[in-house]
Amino acid sequence: MNDPDLSRLETRLGRLHARQRLGVETDHEAQIFGYGRNFFHLENSRLFALAVEYGLKATGLYWRGKRNATRVVLRENIVRSAVLPPAFDGYTVLQLSDLHGDASLRAMARVREMIGGLTYDLCVLTGDYRGPTHGPHGPAVKIVAELLPAITTPVFGILGNHDTVRMVPDLEDLGIRMLMNEAAVIERDGARIHVVGVDDPHFYRAENIEKAVATVPDDDFSILLAHTPEIYRQAAHAGFDMMLCGHTHGGQICLPGGIPITLDSELPRRLGAGAWAHHGMAGYTSRGAGTSIVPVRFNCAPEITLHRLEVAR
Numbered sequence: 001m002n003d004p005d006l007s008r009l010e011t012r013l014g015r016l017h018a019r020q021r022l023g024v025e026t027d028h029e030a031q032i033f034g035y036g037r038n039f040f041h042l043e044n045s046r047l048f049a050l051a052v053e054y055g056l057k058a059t060g061l062y063w064r065g066k067r068n069a070t071r072v073v074l075r076e077n078i079v080r081s082a083v084l085p086p087a088f089d090g091y092t093v094l095q096l097s098d099l100h101g102d103a104s105l106r107a108m109a110r111v112r113e114m115i116g117g118l119t120y121d122l123c124v125l126t127g128d129y130r131g132p133t134h135g136p137h138g139p140a141v142k143i144v145a146e147l148l149p150a151i152t153t154p155v156f157g158i159l160g161n162h163d164t165v166r167m168v169p170d171l172e173d174l175g176i177r178m179l180m181n182e183a184a185v186i187e188r189d190g191a192r193i194h195v196v197g198v199d200d201p202h203f204y205r206a207e208n209i210e211k212a213v214a215t216v217p218d219d220d221f222s223i224l225l226a227h228t229p230e231i232y233r234q235a236a237h238a239g240f241d242m243m244l245c246g247h248t249h250g251g252q253i254c255l256p257g258g259i260p261i262t263l264d265s266e267l268p269r270r271l272g273a274g275a276w277a278h279h280g281m282a283g284y285t286s287r288g289a290g291t292s293i294v295p296v297r298f299n300c301a302p303e304i305t306l307h308r309l310e311v312a313r
Contacts, residue, residue, distance in 0.1 A: 008169050013180055021165040024204055025134075052294045065253075065296025070106040072289055072302045074114060077275050079282045080312040081241055083221045085191035093223075093307040094120040094153075097246030098288025100162065101143030103131025103295060107302055108143055111289050116150045120306060122186065123151050125176065126246045126286065127160025127200065127227035129167065137163070141170045148174055156184060156195055160227040160247060161203035162292070179225060181208040183216050196240070197225040202247055202265070207231060209238050229271045229285045236279040243283040244307070248272050250287030254299040273300075 009018045056062040094115065101108050130140035148155070157176045159165065168178050177184060179197025186193050194216045199206035207226065216222050224240040228247035235243045250273035251260020263272045270276055276283045287303045 009165065012168060012172075013165070017180070018165070021199070021204065021206055024206070025164055056294070056296060061298070062296060065294075065298055068297040069104065069291045069295055069302060070110055072107055072110045072114060072304060074118075075274075075303045075305045077284050077305060077307045078310060079242055079284075079307060080310045081221060081282070082312040083219075083241055084309055084311050085188075085193065085221065086311055087189040087191035088193055088221070088309055089311045091122075091188070091193075091309045092120040093244070093309070094118060094123045094151075095126060095244050095284070095286055095305040095307060096123065096147075096289060097126040097286035097305075098128040098160070098249060098290050098292070099125075099140075099143065099147075100128055100131045100288075100290030100292055101147075102139035103292075104290030105143075107290055108147065111304060112147055112150050114304060115147070118306065120153060122153050122195075123155045124195070124225055124244060125155065125157035126225055126244055127158050128162040128246065128288070128290070128292070129160070129171075130162045130164075131290070131292070133162045133203075134164075137167050137170075141167060141174070144171065144176075145174050148176075156197060156225065158197040158225045158227060159200050161200050163200065165199075179212075181206075181212040183212055183214075183222075192220065194220055194222040195225065196222055198231075200227050201231045202228040209234055213238060228265055228267075229276075229283060230265050230267050232267065232271060232278050232281075232283060235283075236281040240281050242307075242309075243281055244286070245283070246286040246288050248285055248287075249292060249297075250274075250285070250300045252288075252291060252293075252297055252300055256299055258299050260300070 130137050155176045157178050181198050183194050183196040196212045201207040221241050223242045224235050226245045229245045248263040254260050273285050273287050289302045
């Protein structure tokens with residue numbers, strides 16, 4: 001990273017956060033064993049990806065899986081809360097997660113087509129814009145840039161374990177408000193809610209919930225954006241009303257009935273995909289719109305999600 005880029009990142013994140021995050025990436029970004037929340041990081045292994053790909057080709061399933069990966073579906077989720085201000089009754093959030101855009105081109109074309117016909121009030125991106133976990137990030141940013149003209153609302157984003165902190169200035173240049181252990185206020189008819197975002201909690205373990213909620217009043221409705229549901233306990237006990245996340249891909253390669261072979265996460269399987277709840281906090285884990293490791297899906301369709309907030313009556 002050249003000096004002007006480093007200076008810009010330090011200005012945006014603060015000298016300590018920027019240098020710590022860059023240092024951790026330099027030391028660990030391609031690491032397969034150790035570090036992160038779990039021990040094995042197969043997404044960093046090209047050898048593993050090739051083994052899965054050729055194994056599927058040998059069985060004749062590979063091309064079917066590739067077709068499945070382009071069939072993005074729209075899912076809808078209703079969240080009812082007694083804390084939600086009446087002014088936000090019906091407020092709708094579009095969630096796009098795990099785009100892996102440079103590795104999922106046909107799926108991204110489908111996403112662009114789908115979101116052009118939707119109505120919503122806010123869009124959130126819950127991480128993993130890049131296909132590989134290291135290397136150039138320009139192609140992934142370009143794919144995000146191609147999606148944005150179809151989005152008609154403000155956009156908030158966070159980083160995932162496939163993303164480098166070097167992407168932050170580029171994504172913000174596109175008009176995305178990146179939340180790096182930060183909170184944003186949304187106002188409507190004199191009422192307000194808060195959207196809070198944390199840095200990647202899975203591999204880089206860079207989340208700081210305490211810093212992120214420092215400006216959020218205890219009694220206000222708040223939504224946490226975190227790349228992985230693995231910090232669901234911390235989030236619930238921090239008082240969040242809602243948590244939106246991704247990372248698991250719902251398993252991506254699942255047995256019939258949508259049973260995941262692996263979620264690549266340390267969490268109960270009930271949190272692996274779709275809506276869930278913990279200690280009064282409503283949660284949702286997106287299956288993601290793209291693919292990771294191999295460009296296939298089985299028994300687990302890629303998705304984009306509309307979350308409708310309603311006042312509990």
